[in-house]
Structures are given as C-alpha cells and as structure tokens.
Amino acid sequence: MNGDFIIQNAPALLLAVPMLAAFATPLIGRLGSLARNIWVIAAMTLTSAIGLLLAYDVFTAGTVLYTFGALDPASALPLDSGGIPVRIIFTVDAMSAFMVIIAAISGFAVMLYMMASEAKGSGKDGFYALFLLLIVGILGMVCTGDIFNFFVFLEINSLAGAALVAYRVDKGVAVEAGLKYAVISTIGGLFVLFAIALLYGQYGALNMAVIASSMQYTGLDKIALVLFLSALAMKSGAVPMHFWTPDAYSMAPGSITALLVVASQASLYGVFRVVFTLYNVALDYAAVGWIIIILGVLSMFVGVTMALVQKDVKRLMAYHAVSQTGYMLLGVGVGLAVLGQQTAFDTFGFVAMEGGIFHILNHAMYKGLLFLTAGAIFYRTGTRSLNKLGGLGHSMKWTMIFFIIGALAIAGIPPFNGFASKLLIYESVFLFNPVLSIIAMVVSILTLASFVKVFHAIFMGPKQPQYSDVQEAPLPMLVGMAILAVITIAFGIAPGLVVDSIVAPAATALADQGGYIASVLGGL
Amino acid sequence: MYYNLPFIIAAVIAVIGIGAMLFRRNLIKVIMGLSLVEAAVNLFLVALGYRMDAIAPIFTNAPGTSMVLPTVQAMTLTNIVIGIATTALLLSFTMIIYKKYGSANTDTVRKLRG
Numbered sequence: 001m002n003g004d005f006i007i008q009n010a011p012a013l014l015l016a017v018p019m020l021a022a023f024a025t026p027l028i029g030r031l032g033s034l035a036r037n038i039w040v041i042a043a044m045t046l047t048s049a050i051g052l053l054l055a056y057d058v059f060t061a062g063t064v065l066y067t068f069g070a071l072d073p074a075s076a077l078p079l080d081s082g083g084i085p086v087r088i089i090f091t092v093d094a095m096s097a098f099m100v101i102i103a104a105i106s107g108f109a110v111m112l113y114m115m116a117s118e119a120k121g122s123g124k125d126g127f128y129a130l131f132l133l134l135i136v137g138i139l140g141m142v143c144t145g146d147i148f149n150f151f152v153f154l155e156i157n158s159l160a161g162a163a164l165v166a167y168r169v170d171k172g173v174a175v176e177a178g179l180k181y182a183v184i185s186t187i188g189g190l191f192v193l194f195a196i197a198l199l200y201g202q203y204g205a206l207n208m209a210v211i212a213s214s215m216q217y218t219g220l221d222k223i224a225l226v227l228f229l230s231a232l233a234m235k236s237g238a239v240p241m242h243f244w245t246p247d248a249y250s251m252a253p254g255s256i257t258a259l260l261v262v263a264s265q266a267s268l269y270g271v272f273r274v275v276f277t278l279y280n281v282a283l284d285y286a287a288v289g290w291i292i293i294i295l296g297v298l299s300m301f302v303g304v305t306m307a308l309v310q311k312d313v314k315r316l317m318a319y320h321a322v323s324q325t326g327y328m329l330l331g332v333g334v335g336l337a338v339l340g341q342q343t344a345f346d347t348f349g350f351v352a353m354e355g356g357i358f359h360i361l362n363h364a365m366y367k368g369l370l371f372l373t374a375g376a377i378f379y380r381t382g383t384r385s386l387n388k389l390g391g392l393g394h395s396m397k398w399t400m401i402f403f404i405i406g407a408l409a410i411a412g413i414p415p416f417n418g419f420a421s422k423l424l425i426y427e428s429v430f431l432f433n434p435v436l437s438i439i440a441m442v443v444s445i446l447t448l449a450s451f452v453k454v455f456h457a458i459f460m461g462p463k464q465p466q467y468s469d470v471q472e473a474p475l476p477m478l479v480g481m482a483i484l485a486v487i488t489i490a491f492g493i494a495p496g497l498v499v500d501s502i503v504a505p506a507a508t509a510l511a512d513q514g515g516y517i518a519s520v521l522g523g524l
Numbered sequence: 525m526y527y528n529l530p531f532i533i534a535a536v537i538a539v540i541g542i543g544a545m546l547f548r549r550n551l552i553k554v555i556m557g558l559s560l561v562e563a564a565v566n567l568f569l570v571a572l573g574y575r576m577d578a579i580a581p582i583f584t585n586a587p588g589t590s591m592v593l594p595t596v597q598a599m600t601l602t603n604i605v606i607g608i609a610t611t612a613l614l615l616s617f618t619m620i621i622y623k624k625y626g627s628a629n630t631d632t633v634r635k636l637r638g
Contacts, residue, residue: 148602155606155610162613163613166620169624171624172620176621176633177636179617179621180636182617183555183558186562186614187561190558190562193565197596197599200572200595247636250636
C-alpha cells in the first residue's frame with residue numbers, strides 16, 4: 001500500500017477503516033484486553049490520519065470526488081454511467097473537509113481519554129465498537145454527496161449514539177435518556193427520508209449536485225425544506241427541540257458526551273448543507289435566514305438561562321451546548337439572510353458565516369474539553385452534583401487548569417478561541433441588526449457568570465474530607481484533555497491563520513452553490 | 525384519484541403513527557407508533573416508483589421497457605433494515621426500563637427533568 005493509493009482512496013478509507021475496525025473489535029477482544037486496546041487505538045489513529053490527509057488534500061487541491069464502484073473514482077461521470085451520476089458519490093469540499101478535521105481531532109482526543117476512563121467498566125468490546133461506529137456515522141454524514149446516503153449515516157450516527165448514551169445503565173436513568181434520544185433521532189430520520197422521497201419524486205435523483213442544479217422551489221420542495229430543517233435542527237439540539245440534549249449529554253459517559261457534541265454538529269452541518277447547497281438562492285433566503293436567526297437567538301437565550309439554575313455539572317454544560325449552537329445558527333443565518341444581496345453579503349454576510357463556521361470548530365474543542373473535565377471529576381469523585389463537590393483544586397490541579405481554559409474560551413475571553421469566533425459574529429451581526437449582536441454579548445456574559453459559579457463550586461474552598469483520597473485523573477485522560485486545550489489556546493492566539501486557511505474556504509464552499517454543482521457535474 | 529390512493533393511505537398511516545406517539549402512555553405503543561410512521565414512509569417510497577402496467581426492472585428477456593423504478597425499492601429495503609435495528613434497540617431499552625422502574629408508562633419514566 002503506497003502513499004498514492006491512500007490519497008486516491010482517502011474518502012473510502014476514511015469510512016472503511018473505522019467500520020471494519022468496529023465490527024472486528026469484538027473478535028479481537030477475545031484475544032485479550034491489551035490486543036483490543038491496541039486495535040482500537042491503531043484504528044482511530046489511522047482514521048484521524050487519513051481524515052487530516054484528506055482535509056489537507058482538499059484545502060490544497062480543491063474538492064475531492066470519490067465515485068464508489070467506478071473504474072476511476074475521481075471522475076463523477078464515468079462513461080459507463082451515461083452522463084448521469086447514478087453511483088454514490090462522496091463530494092468532499094472545503095466545508096466537508098472542515099468537519100472532517102473536527103471529527104478527526106475530537107475523535108482522537110476522546111479515544112485516548114476513553115482508554116483510561118472506561119478501563120474499569122464492563123462490556124468494553126461493544127463500547128469501543130459503538131464508538132468507532134459513531135465516528136463512521138459522523139464522517140459519513142459530512143463527506144457524502146448523496147442525500148439517501150446521508151440518511152443512512154444519520155441513522156448509524158443516531159443508533160450508535162443512543163446505544164452509547166444508554167451503555168452505563170445507571171439504575172435505568174441512562175437508558176431513559178438513551179430511549180429519548182433514540183426516539184427523537186428516529187422520528188427525525190424518518191422526516192429526512194420523507195423529504196428525500198419528495199425530492200426524488202420530483203427530480204429523479206439522489207445526488208445533491210443534480211438536485212441543486214434542477215431545484216425549482218415548488219410547493220413540495222418547501223415541504224421537504226421544512227421537514228429537513230425541523231428534523232436536523234432537532235438533531236443538532238436547537239431550541240425549541242432541545243429537550244433531549246440535557247438528558248442525553250448528562251447521562252452519557254464523559255468521553256462519549258464530547259463526541260456527541262460533534263455528532264450534533266454533523267446534523268448542524270446537514271442543516272447548512274441542505275439550505276446552502278440544495279436550495280441556495282432558489283429559496284426565500286431572507287425568510288428562511290430569519291427563521292434560522294430566530295432559532296439561533298432562542299437557543300442562545302433559553303440555553304443559557306436554563307443553564308444558570310442547574311445543579312448537575314454535566315446538565316449545566318449541556319444547556320450551554322444548546323446556547324452555543326445558537327451562535328452558529330445566528331452567524332450562518334445572517335449569512336443566509338443576505339445571500340442574494342451581493343453588497344450586504346460582501347460587507348458582513350460572509351464574515352458572519354465565517355464566524356458561525358469557525359464557532360463550530362471552536363465549540364467542538366472547548367466544549368469537548370469541558371465535558372472531558374466533567375467526566376474526569378465524575379471519574380474520581382463519583383458525583384456530578386455541584387452541591388456535593390468542592391475543594392478539588394487542591395488535588396486535581398491539571399483538570400482545574402483545563403477547566404479554566406475551557407470555561408474562559410466558552411465565555412469568549414481573549415486570548416482563547418471562543419473569543420475569536422464570537423468577535424467575528426458580534427462585528428458582522430451588529431451591521432446586520434444591532435439588537436441581535438447585543439443579545440449575543442449578554443448571553444456571553446451570562447455564560448461567564450455561570451462558569452464562574454461552577455468553577456467556584458467544584459474547585460475552590462477548603463479540601464473536603466470525603467474527597468481526601470481523590471487523585472489527579474490518569475495520564476491518558478490528561479493527554480486527551482491536553483490535546484483539546486492546546487488547540488483551544490492555539491486557535492485563540494492565531495485566529496487569522498485558521499480563518500484564512502480553513503474557515504474562509506469552508507464558508508466559500510458553502511455559499512458557492514455553482515461551484516459545488518460544477519465540481520460534480522462539470523461546468524454546467 | 526385512484527393513482528393517488530397509496531399516497532393518501534401513507535399520509536393516513538403516518539398521522540395515526542404520530543398520534544399514537546403523542547397520545548399513548550405505554551412505551552411499547554409509542555414504539556408501535558414509530559413503526560407505523562416508518563411503514564408509511566416505506567409505502568410512500570414504493571408508491572413513488574410505481575408505474576401503471578409496468579414490469580419488475582429485470583432487463584434479461586424483458587417483454588417491454590415500461591418498468592417500475594428500482595431505486596426507491598432499494599431505498600425501502602435499506603429503510604426496512606434500519607427500522608428493524610431501531611425497533612430492536614428501542615424495545616431492548618424498554619425492557620431494561622421495565623426491569624429497573626417496574627413500569628413502562630411514560631408517566632413514571634420521568635426521572636430526568638429540569
């Protein structure tokens with residue numbers, strides 16, 4: 001296997017490696033736990049490496065196509081297909097590559113963390129297999145260029161996620177959360193499938209580029225749009241369909257919660273992909289843009305106010321995740337609302353989209369970090385209640401430092417990455433509508449207030465007798481957190497570099513529907 | 525009208541399923557409602573590909589060229605497989621909940637709130 005082969009088949013390998021590894025994990029597990037751990041570490045490392053390689057390829061050489069089953073995978077329209085993209089085509093453009101980077105980094109950090117945090121648990125074969133399947137679901141959703149394929153990966157994502165939420169039964173409460181998540185995801189998945197059927201019935205195609213090129217925006221297309229938006233917004237945890245988020249996030253094992261954040265963002269990617277690539281200016285962009293903006297503002301505000309009163313640290317962080325999703329919806333929604341007005345789009349719309357998209361990356365890093373620190377605290381103390389915790393700053397110094405980094409980043413304090421993306425959103429949204437920008441800033445302040453409270457409750461105060469034998473988290477968990485913490489700081493120190501090299505191409509790829517269509521169908 | 529009948533029936537089944545999910549208190553019945561919605565989507569998909577007086581899309585020794593659409597049938601098969609996996613997962617969750625809580629009623633399965 002040489003380098004060219006890997007680069008040429010990167011989109012297929014990106015999914016094949018974790019999928020094969022997932023199904024082989026229970027078999028390898030029979031050889032012993034060391035063999036299984038090495039197997040899972042190797043599989044995830046390889047997947048992350050392929051993902052980063054693919055992303056590098058996309059950002060340097062442009063959109064990568066992979067046609068399954070064709071003699072030449074790079075050409076979307078091989079001669080034997082008769083000029084119609086009948087096969088499943090993976091269209092990895094800059095936006096997809098951007099999401100692949102997020103999944104690759106988070107997946108790798110979570111995998112290291114999981115090796116220590118789950119070491120004492122039972123049934124690890126299935127746990128690791130489901131973890132790898134969740135990675136497959138996320139990567140498949142963001143890479144595919146075929147809407148039915150998107151549905152299949154959405155279901156893989158949902159089922160693996162729900163099973164992982166319920167994995168540690170915890171007197172049945174975790175199963176309750178898993179059941180809620182599974183029911184919501186399944187009904188959302190069926191909505192998506194119904195919308196796909198509506199589009200297929202009209203345009204006779206499942207390829208996104210083909211549908212986008214012939215989009216008429218008829219009445220049926222509007223129904224399909226509503227179904228797509230409601231189902232995917234539900235899956236990404238936006239208000240008013242957020243009620244499953246705190247349950248699922250708080251009951252899942254700490255490592256998995258960090259990955260569920262990425263899984264939700266893959267659904268958010270679905271929202272953006274449908275709106276920008278499938279419909280783009282064909283739809284009533286101002287109205288749909290405002291709907292997304294209102295969803296975003298509601299998510300920000302309801303999320304943070306619900307978070308303020310929480311007593312369970314992971315539940316509190318889950319409500320903050322809802323709140324932060326609002327920022328992404330706000331930024332990208334503003335971009336959509338002015339999509340058809342060229343001057344407005346150039347002055348602030350594009351910057352708002354950059355801010356929203358950059359925030360996806362930043363959120364995955366700092367929120368993942370915060371959930372991992374919460375998991376580490378639960379791992380050592382066995383409780384998540386803010387009323388019971390206290391004085392851990394004496395014994396868990398590294399965890400405390402990582403928590404501070406994550407908390408300052410989520411509150412938008414410089415020089416952490418949350419500040420960089422929030423500043424882009426504030427500046428551009430202010431030009432669009434000052435009120436929205438002010439709401440966003442107020443929410444940020446409330447976020448800071450909430451995390452000051454959490455920090456004080458968990459780490460400050462005298463050493464408590466019941467936690468006298470609490471030690472620092474094990475090394476693999478610290479390494480997993482350190483990866484995310486370093487990225488949080490690095491992206492905050494050099495935001496310009498990140499925006500120029502990966503965020504701006506991703507925003508361009510999203511806004512430029514013609515480019516997406518041309519990359520598949522070839523300059524129509 | 526006759527041609528549209530399958531779509532109308534699919535819509536009716538979907539509404540019954542969603543109604544069952546919203547108004548039934550037993551978890552098993554909620555899952556049955558979910559299965560009904562899934563069946564409705566499957567019916568909708570298959571009905572989309574139906575053509576009058578058409579044959580199965582097998583080209584070898586085909587008597588005519590009017591064939592039903594195979595893609596939607598493939599999609600339906602995929603969805604049936606996914607649906608079985610989902611239903612099995614949900615029912616196993618319900619089993620565990622019944623064992624731990626002693627009830628599968630949505631009024632008692634409410635330990636998570638706030």
